[in-house]
Amino acid sequence: MSSSITYAGEALIARLQAEGTPLVIDKIIFADVQGLDPTQAVDRSQPLPQADVVFSYDIPPEFKAFVSPNMVVYSALLGSDVGDFDFNWQGLYCSEHDTLVAAAWLPTLSKRRTDQATGQAGNNLSRNFMLQFSGAADLTGITVEAATWQIDFTVRLKGIDERERLSNRDIYGRAAFPDDGWLLVNDAGNYSFQAGHGYVEGIRAALPALLPVVPPQLPCDVWLDVCMEPQGSDVVATATPVFVAPGADVPDYTEDAPFNTPHSCVQVASVAEDGTVTDLRPKTIALSAEQVGAVTQEQLAAALAAMDTTKSMRDMLGGSIVEWEAEAIPTLSDGLPLGLELNGDVVDLNMFPRLLRKWPGQEANSTCPAWYRCTSGGTRDPAGGYIRLQDRRGQFPRGWDHGRGVDSGRVLGSAQADDLKSHTHSVRVPAAGGSAAGGNVSGSYGIFVDSSATGGSETRPRNCATMYLIYV
Template sequence: MGARITLAGESLIAQKLGSQQRLEVARFIFANVPGLDPNAPVDRAAVKPPAAQIVHSYTIPKQNSGFVNPNQVVYSAMLGSDIGDFDWNWIGLETAENVLFAVAYVPLQQKRKNIPPMQLGNNVTRNILVVFDGAQALTGITIDASTWQHDFTIRLKGIDERERLSNRDVFGRACFFGPALQVEKVASGYQLKPGLAYVEGIRVELNSAFPITLPRLPTPVWLHVSLRRELNDVVAGWKVGFDANPVDYIDTAGTRHYCVPLAELTSSTITDARAGEPIDGPLIQHLAARAGDYPQLRARATTKEDVELGNLPNAISDDDTTNSSFILATTKAVNAVRKVLQQAIDKLVSGDTPAGKAKRLETARTLAISGAGVGSTTFDGGSDADIFLTLADSGVRNGVYTKVAVTSKGIVIDGGTLAAQDIPGLDWTKIVSGKPTTLDGYGITNAIPTGATDKRPVLYSAEPGQNYWHGALEIREAKLAGPSQKTFAYAPRMVFHWKETVAGELAMNANGALCWNAQALWHDGNFNPATKADKATTLEGYGITDAIKKGDYGLGSNVAPASPIDNRGLPGGFHYFGEGTTTFAQAVGLINVPYGNSSYSGQLGFQQGGADVRILVRSVTNAGQWTKTRELWHTGNFNPDTKANVSNSLEGYGIVNAIPTGLTNKRPELYAPEAGSAYWHGAMSIREAEAVGNTRQAPEYGPRISFHWKDVVAGGLSMNAAGELLWNGNPLWHGANAPKNTANLAATGRWRCGTTGFMVQWGSVAAKPAVAHSVPFDVAFNGVCFGVITSVNNERTTPDADSGYQVVSKTVTGFTAYRQDFNLTNIGSDSGYTWFAVGI
């Protein structure tokens, strides 16, 4: 939110700085200000809203105040679900002195209290970040903001650090793109060239040349780079240093600074110390190979010597009969040799060419097999030979066996049937096919299958308890959605289904209420039947004895009871009186209206039997007697056209020659009835308020004429008890009382214009150390101090000052200044300063 420090808060900062006191922000104020525009700038001069608009006050715990950096502190309000209900659009910080310190405007916000089960409350956290020089020191806050409110600072810091290290892996300790941040001399000064660089992975960009002021020559020039916190972000920060060989360091705010050299300067030379690279565009384009000539690539080799094969001969020949150590055979020569060799190999394979003694056998030989099987054939080498093998009888009868006995030679010598001990404990995953998919398929009878079944489980809990895991049966939400889905469609439910007739469901909603067909079920936790009655059609049926039945006193009936209507204790309701003695009237039906006690009542009656309606009324006096019976007027016994309407205005009576009170454009012309200068001789006489005479002489009782420009300005012309004419309480000047200019021409003095109130004040202050100090004015300005300027007191005969004084804040009673030193190594004479202030 965009909070701003108020003018009162700014003044308090100056006062606390001047008195070296701690600034304590004590509380948040939440208010609902009608018509407040959340997009409008904060009115820094405004005061705290009236009490009727303040909806909540939150005292700030010590742990809810933290610092972001030395010039930024943050305050947090955490409103739990036990607070509410209220809305707000204005939020402010108030100090221990009840000074409105900072204000923010926001769109209308809601805070609701948790009221189970009807209302779900909310938790609200609001932070206000306050920024001013020395904020942490002045407030005395020592807690880092990240320790008192959970946020993603640590994770974000980790992300920043990983990005820095990734850049560091690419660019190394330091990498300056081309001439980026190179020190150069321009005329008599020095500056850094614009450009881009990476220092320890931190990206530093200078968009334009940056002038630097050297403290001396010769001097080294170093760049100090850091990632520093700024508001809610982390940005690259850098500065130029001139110390020799600085090392990386961590400042008091916990920020690490990396130091790399830029240059070594003398009065005549600039030695560039940057780690520069000739990069003038995107890095990938700089590194990527392009079509062209690359001197450092081995692809430039074009001769045998380039690839270290200079000893190879250069002569070649197609002649396969050549026998020389200095001629290389071509592929044509090699192919001719291959054909000759291939033809010879083909003849060996076909048998056309004998391979030594490997010819067809002159005498055929017999090849035979014996042992587990017998067989034989003849072979002379002319063609392939097949041996028909006959196995020997192993003694096993012909048949199908589920298990067999096999010799080491692979011969089956026995067979039998599998027994239970023959089946090993196999890993279930080893069976890849033929697995059953039902309980019956495995022969399992003590489990409940899915789908329709008449199997009935008897469940019990593994341990006692009332938590959800202690139930004998646990029903979960649909799709195990967890807290991501809280709609009733995902509720844990049991469905009751009378096939094709009716279905019902028992489910629990996200609030823990048990429901039947989405309707909450009653139990002794939310319904007490002892407080209910059986339905009936009569009052007696409900046992009600303090109610009026239909027909009593004519209620809900077409006949009223005959009653003694002169009885002042008559029950309220409808009654009638026929003939007899009464102070009201004969033959009337009436309504008796009781009062707060039985001694009083009122009656409204309608007389029956006449040619026209008569409406009669009466009530009871404080003496306990009936008033006279009065008849109400109506169009039959009263003609309003013959009467003037009662009015409270001239216009209501049609009077046009008089001036009404209130807003009017009628203009009188007044004149005095007689000449004279006494108060009774005026054409108009304005008296004191309430005509109090001389018993009240306070200014608010003075005779007054008000001037009012609606919604713009209002003023008043009045006379005080001394006979002075005033405008808005200020005496009007005339020849006898016109103001005169005043002055105090002392060393600390002033001059004030008697007509306008414009005032100039001055004074002199002795030399001060480089800390903030407060200076009071000779007198306070009545309205506002426009500004304060300072001037050093050094004379022409003294050395030039290397210090100046800057005004950091001002009020109508004084100002706060701070000494600034321009040359830290050789501070000259400081004779203090003279100040001048103007205002009204």
């Protein structure tokens, strides 16, 4: 079925809006036009098919209503006293201006009148014609809101269902099973589908509880047949397992009339002769609007496998120094260690090129205590292919002064020997009498006790031993 405002109707609407004159549509006309194809778009240049008109219906004022400011609806109630005729065309007509405003092409319908003489039972038909254009309610002067019976919600509800299905299809692709839903399991010869959900052609097929099944034969392939099945006045998503011979195809199909329900079929498993179940359910991920498509977990895994994650990690962390509280340093997939102990070694830059991030530059290469480029023997050379690691064994780290004035004169990365802050001691000597002869002083000084030295070999705070590691 298709409908449209005619060119003549469009011109009339524009003229009346410009004039501020109301548009009065007073008739719905029914016709039986030979050779009309309702699947094609309405010919907007068509005139009123006078020769094919089978019935003209005068629209009562109460059968004119608005759905929105830009949409009005005109209704016709054809009782059992009207007929007999067939029609496949209906139009909205303005008698005042002798204009066919809009037309609709539809499959042939029959209207029969009750005939007491022959016992023929008539039928009742209600026909609604919706007209949409900017300012429709204002131009037609319609102020009554449409009643429920005047709006065909079937088309609108089907449209909502289809938009939802297509939205899911954009995200999940042809089929997606994000959890254990419809996973076939063989437990000691007892087969069952696991609870969960999946999407097939955008239809969400939910399985609220375990579903036991018995394969009719082994080996076999297992498919899922999913559709939106009519149930009363509603349609619900249903999924039915289908067991077929190995390799057999189960294509999508559409039921016969009257429902013409489309079915989508996807393979979810295969069962070997010994009962081994292979899960074949597609698994997808949600994507951004720019990436919508059917990307499976298998495809994502393959993409990740193709990435060199070790190189990416080294590029990100190379040159960073960390505390490492284990003697063993792991070897990564490229055959090189995660990092090197800072023990003052000379290491090859061809093997560990990211260590160049620590090099202070050509000017400082001749004076810096560590991180200078050199030969394999350790001789400083700003073009050398080796670098001297810092030796942090037995050292405490100290924040670089960097202009603060607490530890002035330090170069970043330099080492510092242990030291004590300069200080003095005072000794009180009591007054005494005596005489000096030959460099000797005699007198009374009290008692002095000489003790042996105590303490360790260095001055230090409490600490924990750790290894300093540089990522390479």
